[in-house]
Amino acid sequence: MSVQPPSDIVLDVARAADPARYQAAVTKLTQGAPGTFADALGTASGNRTGFAVAPQPSADSVLTRFRTAATLPSPRTKGTPAQQFEAFVLQTFVESMLPQGASAVYGKGNAGAIWKSMLAEQLGAQLAKAGGIGIARMIEASHPDTRAPAPASRIPAV
Template sequence: MTVAPVPDLILDVMAAADPAARSAATSKLERLTPASGDFGATMAESARSAAADTAAASTGTMGSLLPGGTGHATFVKKDTSDNAVYRKFEAFVLQMFVETMLPQNANDVFGKGTAGTVWRSMLAEQLSNEMAKGNGIGIAKQLAKSRAAAGGGQSES
């Protein structure tokens, strides 16, 4: 019986990483190293730097924040309205329906055991989210109407 040592995963990833991205990550980590040993001051400086980066991103200078000044940035805007909450609830209900409709014994597609169950659940979640983004099955609209009739909130999605 032979035991093979597991290679260091982090070193393998760093060796395979893009050199520009690796140097950018290394420089950020070095900037976080406290010179004075005061962790609180280092974290406060990091927060100020992140706030400045966010301000630069909102003014459209995102290219300077990316390694080498190139690349793509994705901005995610969260919908905090009541309708978004209703849509999320509808997606949750749809997820239960979709998950029961997916094949139970599809080990070739999803895998075996716990991993297969997780993949199946993730697929059902994504399908239900996409269904709820459209018109869904009307649960979100009904909840919004009942909320409006009760005296508060938005009426239509």
């Protein structure tokens, strides 16, 4: 009894292709990287018209973006506790309304369940942000001491 692993599809296609083009591609890959990916893509496409090649950012601009992202302030809170509670309730409602047997949409197993939960979380948050169904208003009306103070009340009188 022997084990035969599945073949490498890319390698099989490369072997079945024109040997001269295959050898040229191997030579280009082993010679070293071209100036940019866009240069290599333009060369590979034969500079055909209608083939858009996006310019690649420089290493300095990429590093600047990483530094900027690392120094940005933390995101603001997602609203008052009552609004967060309403978003959670709406998330639960939405998740129960989403189709159960839609593995083609969400995927199978644990990953599918996570994607479905993330979708329900975002939908619930957007519904609550758009005004919700009134849960947050009722909670804030029944517990006025837990509401966030208005911005004008924080400014000291002179």
